[in-house]
Amino acid sequence: MERTKEQRMLKIPPRKIMTPGPVEVDPRVLRAMSMPILGQFDPAFTQIMNEVMVMLREAFQTKNHWAYPIDGTSRAGLEAVIASLIEPGDRMLVPIYGRFGDLFVEIGERYGAEIHTMSCPWGTVFDPQDVINEIKKVRPKVVALVHGETSTGRMQPLAEIGHACRELDTLLVVDAVATFGGADVRVDDWCLDAVIGGAQKCLSVPSGIAPITYNERIEKVILSRKKVERGIATESDKKVASAMPIRSNYFDLSQLQDYWSERRLNHHTEATSMEYALHEGLHLVLDEGLEQRFARHLLNEKALMAGIEAMGLDLFGDPDCKMPTVTCVSVPVGVNADDVRNVLLDQFGIEIAGSFGSLQGKIWRIGTMGYGCRKDNVLAVLAGLEASLIRCGVTVCRGEALQAAMDVYDEAAD
C-alpha cells in the first residue's frame, strides 16, 4: 500500500529540453498556473480573457478583432480553423515541405475537402511564385501553409503568397505554431487570413492551449455556417441557424467567438489555469519586445550553429530558408541517432529530438525556443552533445564547439 502511494507521487527529474517543443516554461508562467481558479463568467476572469485578446493581437502584429485561444493542443487550433472553413467538396491546396503539411491534408480530408497538394524536397521550401501559379490553376477556397516546418527546420516566406491570395480571393491559413513568439509573423503585413500559433514552443507556455487569429474574410465564412447549440439557442438564434453548420461542436468558431465576445455565450468552460499561463506568457513576450525577442533567438541560433560546425558536424537543409528556432544536424554516417540522444538524456538530462518519415534517424533537431533559448542552454547542449558523440565512438573536433559558440556571444556583446 505504501509502495502504491509512493508510485503515485509525481516525479519530475531535472531536464534541459532542447527539442522543437515542448520546451522549458518560464518560472513566472509556472507560478501563474498555481494561482487559484476563477469562475468562467466571473468579471475578474472575463477581464483576463479580454486582456489575452489584446496581447494576442499585439503578438500576432494584427488589427484583427478575433484573436483568442482554442482549449486544446496546437493541432486543436489547426483543426478548429479548418473545420470552420471547409465544407464537404471545398477545394483546399496544401503545399507540403515536411510532416506538418501532411497534417493539414489529413485534417482537410477528414472534413471532406477536395485536397490538392504540391511538394518540394524536405530540407527546402517553395519558390512563392510556384505556389501562386498553383493557386491560379487550382483556384482553391483555402490554401493551408506551414510557416515553420519543425520536421525539417525550414521556414516558408509568406508575404508574396499572402498578397496573391488576397488578389485571387483565396483564404490563406497559416500554421505558425513553431515560429509565433520566436520569429516574425506579420499577420496583417503579409495578408495572412487565419494564423495558428503554438504555446509550448517559442511562447514557452505548456502545451494545451492554441492561440489563433483571423480576419473578416474568415469571419464571413464562419458566420454563414453559424448555428448556436441546442439547449442555449434563443428563438432568434434558431431563426438564423445555418443548414450546413460546422461539423464539430468543440471546434465551431462561430460559437467560440460568441464566447469570446460580450455575449459570453456558454460553450465550454475555459481552461482557467492554461488561460493564466497564456496571459503571463504573452505578458513576458511583450515586455521583452518582439524585435528584441526575435534578435535573441537569432543570436542563440548563430552560436549553436557555430558550435555544431566547429565540432565537425554538418547542418541539414538549405541555409537560405532555415528556421531560426530549430537547427537540424545531419547524423554522421554509421551513427545510431537514438543512441546518442539516449546518452545525452541519461547522462546530462538534456533532450534533443529526432525527426519523422524519411528523415528519421538521419537528423537531430535542436530547438532554441522561448525561455529555453538561452546562452547557458546552448553551451550545455553543445558540451553534452560532444561528450555523447565521443561516448558513442564518433570522431569529432574536440573542444572546439564551446569556443566557437562563446566567440559568437562575445562578438555580440561588443
Add this chain to the structure above:
Amino acid sequence: MERTKEQRMLKIPPRKIMTPGPVEVDPRVLRAMSMPILGQFDPAFTQIMNEVMVMLREAFQTKNHWAYPIDGTSRAGLEAVIASLIEPGDRMLVPIYGRFGDLFVEIGERYGAEIHTMSCPWGTVFDPQDVINEIKKVRPKVVALVHGETSTGRMQPLAEIGHACRELDTLLVVDAVATFGGADVRVDDWCLDAVIGGAQKCLSVPSGIAPITYNERIEKVILSRKKVERGIATESDKKVASAMPIRSNYFDLSQLQDYWSERRLNHHTEATSMEYALHEGLHLVLDEGLEQRFARHLLNEKALMAGIEAMGLDLFGDPDCKMPTVTCVSVPVGVNADDVRNVLLDQFGIEIAGSFGSLQGKIWRIGTMGYGCRKDNVLAVLAGLEASLIRCGVTVCRGEALQAAMDVYDEAAD
C-alpha cells in the same frame, strides 16, 4: 506604457466558488502544475502517463484497459467518444432531462447521426424501463445518457439501463462529467461502455483535460475506423487504413489510444501541466478513498440542504433523484435571481450559479464538489446567501440556516 504593463498583470481576487464547476482546485494540484515541463516522450513523462491510466481505472471502478484523458475541456471528451463511434446515418438515442442531453444531440447531429430523443420534465429523471422500452423500439447503435445533469441537479440511475444495453447489443455512452469523483460511477458493475468524467468539478482539477474510459465493445468500433495520419503512417498502417475514418483528427480515439500505448504514436503534444494536475488530483481522490469521498459529499450536501430549508427557501426538483454534488434552490417569486448572485459575489466573493433555458432566473444552483465541498464553504455560502437575500429585500427566516447546518455536522460527528 507603465499603465499598459500594470493592466497586463494577472489579477486574481479571492473567491469561494460554489457553482457546479469550475470549482476551487486543491492547493496540492496547483503546486503540481508549477512543476517544470518534461518532453512528451521522456521516459519520466510516459511513466506519469501510465500512472494516470492506472489511477483513472481505479477512480472509474473499471478493469477497462483504456482509461486516459483527452486534451480539452469536458465537452472535448464527449465529442471524442461520439466522433469516434458515430458514422453518418448511425442511429443514436438521447434521453434528455436537461441541457446536457441537448449537447449530446448537438454533437451527434454534427457527426451525421440519425438522432432519436425522448424527454421528461426538467427536475425529474427517466424511469429506466421507459428508456429500455425506447431502446427496444429504436434499436440505436448508441444510447447517450447524462449521469448527473447539472442544469437541473438530477442524477439518472444507470445500472438497469446498462444491463439492458448489453443484452440488446447497444453501446451506452455516459456523461459523468459532474459526478465523477464525487458520486458513485460504477463503470463495470453498471455495464457502461464509454464514460466521460470531468476535471473541473468533483475532481477539483482545472478545466482543460477530460478523462475517459471505454471497453472492448467500443474499441472494436474504433479499430474498424482506424487510419493513422499521413506523415507518420507506416506501410503496414497504410495497408489496413479504414475507408471510413473518424471525421476528426484531434478526436480520433484510434490514434489517441496508440499514443497512450507502448507504441507512443506521435499525435498531439500531451498537455504536460494539465497531465500533472490530473495525476495529482487522482492521487488525492484515491488517497481519500472513493467511499469516504462520496460520504463527504453527501454530508456537506445534507448540511447545505438543511440550511437552505431552514432559511425558508424551497429546493427545486424531485428529491428522489437529486445529485449529491449540486443543490438547486427555487428563486422566490418576484426576486431577481441575478441581483442576489451579484450581491453575493461583490460583497462576499462567493459565486453560485444560475441555470439555462426554461430554468433561467428560476433557480440558483450551488455546487458542493471536490475540494470545495467543505464545511467552511457550506457555512460561508449559507451566511452570504441569507445576507444577500435580506439586502435584496427578500424575507427569510433569519439566523436559522447556519444553526441547521451546524446541527447536521454535529450529529455526524457524534
